[in-house]
């Protein structure tokens with residue numbers, strides 16, 4: 001099987017102005033340096049609000065940090081009369097590596113459909129960004145035991161029309177909606193079940209080699225204390241972290257789960 005480098009990505013959501021962002025990132029970098037973190041072994045990324053990205057870029061470049069960064073959303077359009085939108089090429093220009101697509105909060109509060117998520121994912125890839133495409137079921141679906149089918153449907157629709165080599169490059173995040181920001185973390189077995197099913201689906205619909213290479217993260221109330229158990233699962237390649245990514249010691253602890 002392919003050696004998939006684990007990725008720990010911190011989704012800051014709508015928190016931290018650019019001064020606070022610089023402060024948190026500097027502390028995170030010092031903390032990881034103190035612990036002699038090997039960034040080639042476990043990749044670390046932060047996903048700040050758009051208004052912080054320029055400051056994050058300056059700090060990362062100026063301090064030669066190995067922490068990567070990206071955005072939380074991207075437009076389906078290239079440029080033009082789309083007031084308030086941010087294009088994928090604007091993000092590449094700011095040195096972004098990653099961009100979230102299809103986060104459940106975008107699907108829920110901004111009516112993002114699978115088709116929109118698919119278009120955003122394609123635009124991000126075209127511009128040279130690595131999308132972190134999120135899927136996950138709500139509580140009702142989980143209770144009715146429809147979680148695997150639901151997530152596979154989102155995977156099929158989200159990846160529709162993408163080139164196999166693009167799918168190989170991207171990152172998928174399984175984030176059960178009932179576990180996001182609720183303190184209710186899925187069990188390691190819950191995470192493994194859905195993530196293994198996603199990998200299996202990609203093996204069937206694309207290829208075994210792509211399935212073996214694509215990184216699939218778990219997200220939903222991950223804390224330092226729960227990261228190790230989740231990461232011990234064979235198909236889990238990292239964590240997408242919301243709340244705990246705003247606390248330096250917690251997030252550094254998650255990055256150092258080993």
Ligand code: PEP
Nearest residue numbers: 180181219220221242243
């Ligand atoms: C998220 O928003 O991607 C997330 C996983 O949030 P939290 O860790 O706060 O549940």
